[in-house]
Amino acid sequence: MSKTKFILGLFDDPDDMMHGIEKLQKNSIPIYDVYSPMPVHGIEAKLGVKESRLGYAAFCFGCLGASVIFSIVYYTLVHDWPMDIGGKPNFPIPVFVPFTFEWTILFTAFGMTLTFFAATHLFPGRAPRVMDLRATDDRFIIAIDAKGNVPHEDINNLLKEAGAVEIKHNDRKYVSYE
Amino acid sequence: MGTHTDINQQYEFSGKIKTWSLIAIVIGVVGVLYGFLIDPSDIAVQRTFSNLLLMSYYFACVCIAAVFFLSYQYLAQAGWSASLLRLPQAMAKVLPIAAVILVVVIVAGLFTTHEVVVDGVKEHAPYLYAHWATHGLTDPASANYDPIIAGKSGLLNIYTFLGLLLLFLIAYTVSGLKLVKFSNDEDERGGMFNYNKSFKVAAIFLLIFGFTFPVFAFDTIMSLDAHWFSTMFGWYNLAAMHVSGLAIIVLFLIYLRKKGYMQWVSQDHLHNLGQLMFGFSIFWTYVWFGQFFLIWYANLPEETVYFYKRWEPEYKFWFWLNLVLNFLAPLLLLMSRDAKRLTARLKITAIILIIGHWLDYYIMIMPGTMHYHEGHTPHLWEQFGIQEVSIAVGFGGLLIYLTLSALSKFKSLVPKKHPFLDESLHHHI
Secondary structure: OOOOOEEEEEEOOHHHHHHHHHHHHHOOOOOOEEEOOOOOOOHHHHHOOOOOOHHHHHHHHHHHHHHHHHHHHHHHHHHHOOOOOOOOOOOOHHHHHHHHHHHHHHHHHHHHHHHHHHHHOOOOOOOOOOOOHHHHOOOEEEEEEOOOOOOHHHHHHHHHHHOOOEEEEEOOOOOOOO | OOOOOOOOOOOOOOOHHHHHHHHHHHHHHHHHHHHHHHOOOHHHHHHHHHHHHHHHHHHHHHHHHHHHHHHHHHHOOOOOOHHHOHHHHHHHHHHHHHHHHHHHHHHHHHHOEEEEEEOOEEEEEEOOOHHHHOOOOOOOOOOOOOHHHHHOOOOOOHHHHHHHHHHHHHHHHHHHHHHHHHHHHHHHHOOOHHHHHHHHHHHHHHHHHHHHHHHHHHHHOHHHHOOOOOOOHHHHHHHHHHHHHHHHHHHHHHHHHHOOOOOOOOHHHHHHHHHHHHHHHHHHHHHHHHHHHHHHHHOOHHHHHHHHHHOOHHHHHHHHHHHHHHHHHHHHHHOOOHHHHOHHHHHHHHHHHHHHHHHHHHHHHHHHHOOOOOOOOOOHHHHOOHHHHHHHHHHHHHHHHHHHHHHHOOOOOOOOOOOOHHHHHOOOO
């Protein structure tokens, strides 16, 4: 039993990589993940990545922001200390619109960013987990879990056929740990 | 290029849509004749003029929106839209006709007068723009002298008014036609020469347009309530114009796709247009509310008069419905990503927005032009009756007929040599 945990196929062309994904899928080899230094169109559909649920989080944060500021202003301006401003009613709905709008956007923006950080383990100060450093530079990488039942030689051959410029057998999952 | 793409495809304008758009035009003509001839009472003529102004303004605005759309696509060097540019180009080709109709309606309304009694003074007021164009308003010796209007007579006099109107419409029309011409030349010659020229024209047009469109809206619509003014009004109209123009572009594209044309226009292109429609509906609301909020807060009588009139019982419901149709409907129907990719959803939203902006213009125009008898709350059919429906249908038919026949005159449904065409054909988001 080899110590290899992950097999990485490094490509220098996104089209070759897409071709590689197809090849692996045709041979029923499960792909662990794909890393790319730039967005590749249509790759989510090909890999069957589930659609992001970030939008729902954004919606919830927006609602939260709106209710928080509405409650604060309602409490201070209407309930606790009603004031006569320009002869307007004590519960002036139009006045509530601008900051409800602003806080909705503020909470949506921050909430969405934080959710994204949480979901992708990307907190500031944390060392990013990368399988190969060149995935952030000029290599397109397909990662395959080596613990499967497929012989490693077959995977190597498939990747080579697809045009991989380099194939790595890694004993550690990530090259960087925090 | 994909096998589904026949870039030499040409649009053939025939069949049901041609018949129905011609029928709609006939309905519109009958509606106008009805308003002027069959029921020649003062209020009916007034109502017909108001509706003609509404629809000819709407019609011109939609065509201007197409030129606007073309221009910012060129100026942003947008790639995604290249394959659908023929449609706004066809609408830009309709702009000269729309501009002529608008000018004819305005001139007719401005020079046809009738006798009215305002505050006990008899005066000969024109049907349109009576608040500033009535004879004697700016003459201190006259019985109906109005110092406020006299103070505004530098802008609001017939010569400046018509001069500016013509100048703006000619500038918009020429820019639109130039963009169409460059695109046609591009198909003949290829290369970047015409694209660069389009870029220049687009930049010049947007510069002129940004400064002049608010004045265009002040002149054509805001001066119906000549005592009142709002600096937000121009942007409010800009937003309304843009949203309704986009809605019409979306509807046309959905129709053409259904008929087997422009198959390269995918869900992704419609998604982009849906985003624009959604975003500018929010922008419309933002400006609408900005105008309302400041006036409500400051509570100055000369400013609140606008909303006072629109909160009379006959307009109040429609005033609020306006917000429901143009803000809540697109907000709720188009918010999620998937919603913008559903053709049926986009279609419904576009139709709601087109009706909504008709109502929006209605709310801008009617309280300033229609004068019901004191203490008489008009019935529903006096507000929304034969004239409203038939004239709106007529102009709708005219837009469909002219746009589609302009579209059928293009040698291909796609700008073949557009430098970003390939990007557009493979657009994916």
